[in-house]
Amino acid sequence: MGTIVENLQRVKQRMEAAALRVGRAPEEISLVAVTKTVPIPRIREAIDAGITLFGENRVQEAREKVALLGRSRIRWHLIGHLQRNKVKYVFDLFDLIHSVDSLALAQEINKQGSKRNQVMPIFLQVNVAGEATKFGVSPEEALPLLKEMARLPYVAVRGLMTIPPLAEDAEASRPYFRELRLLRDEIAKVGIEGISLAELSMGMSNDYEVAIEEGATFVRIGSALFGPRST
Numbered sequence: 653m654g655t656i657v658e659n660l661q662r663v664k665q666r667m668e669a670a671a672l673r674v675g676r677a678p679e680e681i682s683l684v685a686v687t688k689t690v691p692i693p694r695i696r697e698a699i700d701a702g703i704t705l706f707g708e709n710r711v712q713e714a715r716e717k718v719a720l721l722g723r724s725r726i727r728w729h730l731i732g733h734l735q736r737n738k739v740k741y742v743f744d745l746f747d748l749i750h751s752v753d754s755l756a757l758a759q760e761i762n763k764q765g766s767k768r769n770q771v772m773p774i775f776l777q778v779n780v781a782g783e784a785t786k787f788g789v790s791p792e793e794a795l796p797l798l799k800e801m802a803r804l805p806y807v808a809v810r811g812l813m814t815i816p817p818l819a820e821d822a823e824a825s826r827p828y829f830r831e832l833r834l835l836r837d838e839i840a841k842v843g844i845e846g847i848s849l850a851e852l853s854m855g856m857s858n859d860y861e862v863a864i865e866e867g868a869t870f871v872r873i874g875s876a877l878f879g880p881r882s883t
């Protein structure tokens with residue numbers, strides 16, 4: 653593991669190379685630097701290195717970090733499971749939620765948004781592999797759910813997100829990434845008024861290049877930037 657500057661440079665080079673391999677423009681793809689368990693001084697280093705978009709998976713941890721680092725020079729995305737009783741905090745913390753996994757949760761976000769007259773952009777999390785241990789809706793549920801979510805004025809659907817089964821080999825993730833993209837294409841063809849499915853949030857430290865080859869527009873990268881997590 654090098655310094656954050658070196659790690660960032662390497663990750664960005666690989667992102668760009670993956671995009672160019674499949675004829676995509678590298679600018680289409682955003683890097684979310686995942687800072688769960690990463691201490692504040694390391695995040696400050698990342699900000700100094702030029703990173704402007706961070707991802708946290710827990711609301712409580714994000715509250716502490718956003719209180720210290722703010723939201724003016726940098727943006728924060730929620731990438732982990734959101735409990736309904738924490739929704740009241742999300743508008744003060746996050747610019748986008750990657751991990752909406754039920755209609756009830758979207759309705760609660762809508763309710764909080766209406767109180768503030770603020771719209772929250774979200775991705776629907778899809779459990780492509782059907783793993784019992786993972787959050788996310790089944791591919792079959794996605795279309796009817798998105799139709800319901802399209803009716804919520806303070807929730808703006810922007811895309812889909814997935815987390816494939818843990819695997820050593822990045823190629824093992826490819827079928828799941830591809831399935832998310834095909835699901836997106838299928839739903840986009842039906843066309844749901846009031847939503848966009850332009851974004852695909854997929855790919856982490858071990859498989860982001862494959863995810864980009866399969867159409868990712870957001871990759872969520874932690875350990876390849878900050879080193880292995882201790883917890």
Ligand SMILES: *Cc1c(COP(=O)(O)O)cnc(C)c1O
Nearest residue numbers: 686709731856857872873874875
């Ligand atoms: C932790 C986490 C990541 C980043 O994982 P790395 O393997 O460290 O890159 C990405 N997405 C989600 C949802 C996570 O919880």
